[in-house]
Amino acid sequence: MADPSRPGPARNGPKRPDPDALLALSDQEGREATSRGGAARGALKIFLGAAPGVGKTFAMLQAAQRLRAEGQEVVIGLIETHGRAETEALVAGLETLPRRQLIYRGVALAEFDIDAALARRPRLLVVDELAHTNAPDSRHPKRWQDVKELLDAGIDVWTALNIQHLESLADIVSHITGIAVRETVPDTILRTAQAVVLVDITPDELITRLKAGKVYLPQTAQRATENFFTPGNLTALRELALRQTADRVEDQMTQLLRQKAIEGPWGTSERLLVCIGADAGAVALVRKTSRLATNLNAGWIAVHLARPDRDTLDPEAERRITESLTLAETLGAEVLRLVSSDFTADLLALARRENVTQILIGRSRVGRARQLFGRLFGAALSDQLVAMAQDIGVQVVPLPHPVARLPGLGMALRRPGWLRDAAAAAVATLAAAAAGSGLNQILLLPNLSMVFLVAVLFCAVSFGTRSAVIAAFLSFVAYNFLFIEPVHTLTIARPHEFFALLIFLGIAVLTGSLTGRVRDQALAALRRSRSMQALFEFSRKLSAASTADEVLWATVSQVHNILGGKAILLLNGGEGLQTQAAWPPDDLTDPAEQSAARWALEKREAAGWKTGTLPNVRFRFQPLITQNRVVAVLGYEPPDRSKPMPADDDAHLNAIAEQAAIALDRVQLVGEAVKAAALQENENIRDALLSSLSHDLRTPLASITGAVSSLRQLGDLPEAQRQELLLAIDQEAARLSRFVSNLLDMSRIESGAIKMRRDWVDVADAIRSAVERLQKTHAGRKVKLSIAPGLRFVRGDQDLLIQVIYNLLDNAHKYGGEGEISLHARDEAKDVVISVTDEGPGIKPSDLERVFEKFYRAGGADRRKPGTGLGLSICRGLVASMGGVISAESPAVRRRGTRLLVRLPAAELPADLPSDASDRGGSA
Incomplete structure (x- = not known):
């Protein structure tokens, strides 16, 4: 079944x-x-x-x-x-x-x-x-x-x-x-x-x-x-x-x-939970749980519960806890560290959430004093679990060493720093006794217990629960000895005063314990708040970082500031792992440290100090891992390598490493995206260039080849046909020359190889020269010319300005249709403005800026038209080299056409410039 x-x-x-x-x-x-x-x-x-x-x-x-x-x-x-x-x-x-x-x-x-x-x-x-x-x-x-x-x-x-x-x-x-x-x-x-x-x-x-x-x-x-x-x-x-x-x-x-799908019966799935304390017997408890889990073929969880003031544990207790949890993880357990103020409720809640069937907890032999005064010294956690667990089995494992108990006086007295707390309680009690004696002489108060209660509360707020409980007992004795008849003895004459004194002791202990616990929780909340604030500030630094160096230095400085010790970050360069950031400045010179860092990079697991790989080196190396790769290796050397890393420090280090990995991956992905975009742009330019070469070189070469072949094979051609073929060769050769010249000009502009002269240039003369050149290359093309009288000069290179104006006219001829081309030049404020307007189909608004990119042709242009898409790009480069700007407007006239505007800064003529300067092209 x-x-x-x-x-x-x-x-x-x-x-x-x-x-x-x-x-x-x-x-x-x-x-x-x-x-x-x-x-x-x-x-x-x-x-x-x-x-x-x-x-x-x-x-x-x-x-x-x-x-x-x-x-x-x-x-x-x-x-x-x-x-x-x-x-x-x-x-x-x-x-x-x-x-x-x-x-x-x-x-x-x-x-x-x-x-x-x-x-x-x-x-x-x-x-x-x-x-x-x-x-x-x-x-x-x-x-x-x-x-x-x-x-x-x-x-x-x-x-x-x-x-x-x-x-x-x-x-x-x-x-x-x-x-x-x-x-x-x-x-x-x-x-x-x-x-x-x-x-x-x-x-x-x-x-x-x-x-x-x-x-x-x-x-x-x-x-x-x-x-x-x-x-x-x-x-x-x-x-x-x-x-x-x-x-x-x-x-x-x-x-x-x-x-084989053979039916069972199968046993129900078992899951174990073992509670780990700071006792030496925890190691034996872990091994027993591992054996039981192996026999039951069950999964198991090892959990350590700490109070909010858990950082008061001494280093030896922290070492034992870390050792026990590490052993449990080695034996195959899931390891958890939880902060709790109610151990029993939180343990049972965790057990139910994780579907735990059995809880194992250690317990040492209980002495007679604890049997009689168990509630005063703190109830054993095992007793609480047995009493409250309903559907979960609880195994109490006898151990030879004392185990952790619920908060009580016994636990309080075992914590470090009790001498300081006892001294503070004694001083506060003496101060309360002195104040009570003074008030009793002046006011004759019937009950001075509130004065001692103030001392208990003072110890609770200033030093914590332990000091408050000690102060309560000392106040109990002092109040009895100094103020209850017969005074200066511990004898109590009246029964009602005995009961009042017991009530005072109970109230003092309870009030001091609760106040001390509130203080401890407030301090723990403050520590967590500071930790969260530090991590928040770190995340802000990382979000603002735009380069890998900024992320690396922010990470090592954060590790050093929060945890102390040394921090180092290594990236995988072309020659292996290289130190990119360290604080304080340091470098890996030990081959063993280099090996541990490489191990963390290649195996995606921690190596070095207190790990299973090269544990004797100075640093603990852990990889910064994202979903797809290891982006770097973080090395950390604690201030004291003889002690294990506290749980809080380990959590902080892991949080910093995770945030740094994400930020570094983001920065690297952005860099890769920029590189990919540049590669794609180069690919687009290459495709456009190849497409242009295949068309703009093949067409004139085919015409030249055909004309030459005709001249060779048909030597007795009439003179008119012969001149026509020679003219075609001359025109196509000029076309090839312009194409190659455009490519060379573009290359010179991008490389900064153009030598720009700063001569006085007559804009009107440059315009006329460009128009004459256009009429030679495109015979019969008419240009409506309008030049304002007294047009000012500009500083620049007249030959390059002629090239700019010619390119604008040539662009209007190719893409402006059969309509009229208009060229206007005028003074406008401090600039000389040259505009070339055609009556073609125009340019879409989204393409008005893109027409000045290399090899780009506007969407409305006929792609069968000859051209490389370099003309306007060359114009922008040449105009910029002369300190001007160029732009496009569309529509230009009657909801059609395109207007290209060139603005050049005007220059005033010096007084000694010859009057025929404009006739000589503006030479100084």
């Missing part, structure tokens, strides 16, 4: 395979079908044993030899034979990579060379002893991290592992054998392996092999038999190995049944 909690088809409907199982199968088949040179991840095969000497390496080499005999490529990256002759014999014939030689503390070491393995890129690589710890200057602290990099590079890996090296089982093995396990491997490595081969022999056989010297040397074997290799230890380790293998086989069987 199928599990009703599992979605699926109707009872009588067709059976369908589980989509998740089919997707997993598809991923596995795709990985196997992809070639090793592609981007597929490599496959991991683990030979698992209960203890050293069971034959893991021997079995692995036997399988490697079989593959080699079948013609497959197998390379040994590293094998530890430990002097066993039969194991060394199996290495023969297999290619072996040389080891990396190094000296550490005067001792020669031979380590696995991961760079040689990546360069060789075999199809299958054998790497022994997965749990080995690498030398300090290695890229990764652990060999399993080397194997992970090989798998990411698409290389299949075979390796060997003993069961005691699994992270979640390390404390159990230590408890069983009495020997601490120092080298561990995350459980996720075993769970993600494509194949696990159990290599197993009985404890008796292993002890026999040990005594025969097949595992260790005789002296070492004797000590091992007496300590680790006892029948009880080996049996327990064997059970652990068999259980791990059985759990994996069960998962594989379940997956197969789902793929």
